[in-house]
Amino acid sequence: MEFYDLIKSRESIRDYDPNKPVNKEVLTRILEAGRLAPSASNRQAWTFVVVSSPEKLEAVRPCYPRKWFKQAPHILVIIGNKAGSWVRSYDGYNSIETDLAIAMDHIILAAENEGVGTCWIIAYDYELLAKAMDLKKDEVIFCITPLGYPHDGFQKKNQKIRKPFEEVVRFI
Numbered sequence: 001m002e003f004y005d006l007i008k009s010r011e012s013i014r015d016y017d018p019n020k021p022v023n024k025e026v027l028t029r030i031l032e033a034g035r036l037a038p039s040a041s042n043r044q045a046w047t048f049v050v051v052s053s054p055e056k057l058e059a060v061r062p063c064y065p066r067k068w069f070k071q072a073p074h075i076l077v078i079i080g081n082k083a084g085s086w087v088r089s090y091d092g093y094n095s096i097e098t099d100l101a102i103a104m105d106h107i108i109l110a111a112e113n114e115g116v117g118t119c120w121i122i123a124y125d126y127e128l129l130a131k132a133m134d135l136k137k138d139e140v141i142f143c144i145t146p147l148g149y150p151h152d153g154f155q156k157k158n159q160k161i162r163k164p165f166e167e168v169v170r171f172i
Contacts, residue, residue: 001113010109011156013117014068016148021052021073026114027147033110034078037103040095045084046103049133050147051075056132063129064121064144072146076118077129078104083138100142111147118145 001009022030031048039045051060052074060077061070069075078100085096108118121144129141162168 006109006112008160009156009158010112011158011160012119013146013148013150013154014066014119015150015154016068016072016117016146017151018071018073018148020149022114022116022147022149026116027074030107030110030114030116030147034103034107037099037106039099039102040086043084043086043095043099045081045096046100047079047081047139048103048107049077049079051077059132060129063124063126063132069119069121069146072117072148074147076107076145076147077133078107078142078144079133079135079139080142081136081138082140096140097142104143104145108145115149116147117150118147120145 027050031050034046034048035044051057057075060075080096080100082094082096085094085099087094104120108120111118122142124144126141129144133141135141
């Protein structure tokens with residue numbers, strides 16, 4: 001897909017077919033886009049966890065109580081290592097959230113290119129999800145997204161509500 005068309009067509013999907021898992025080759029291409037994302041000082045302090053097993057899905061799904069979330073055949077959990085990320089010396093700013101946001105953006109755009117639906121979620125029960133994920137020391141969960149194909153017949157809205165260009169861009 002042409003890049004600007006891809007950006008225009010991407011939208012959060014809230015309708016997944018639980019009977020249509022994404023095959024491993026497609027998942028690998030999507031995750032490769034995240035792996036190739038830039039990070040501060042090239043630290044790559046991230047881990048992308050694809051939850052697909054019925055047992056782990058059962059443990060993870062309660063962290064976000066929406067019916068459509070529970071229908072997705074895969075849940076991607078983006079995890080960062082704060083101790084492994086770059087820290088700006090003069091004020092202590094830790095780049096982990098910026099790095100993970102860039103990686104997640106690459107992932108959701110790659111998923112769109114593959115016809116796989118996503119929905120960037122940060123409003124989940126952190127404690128419940130962290131317990132289900134058995135985090136290592138210094139790991140933090142940044143965001144999650146379902147990964148899956150929409151039900152047959154699903155139609156995108158193709159309607160982005162955004163502020164006007166002139167309101168968000170300055171040339172000086």
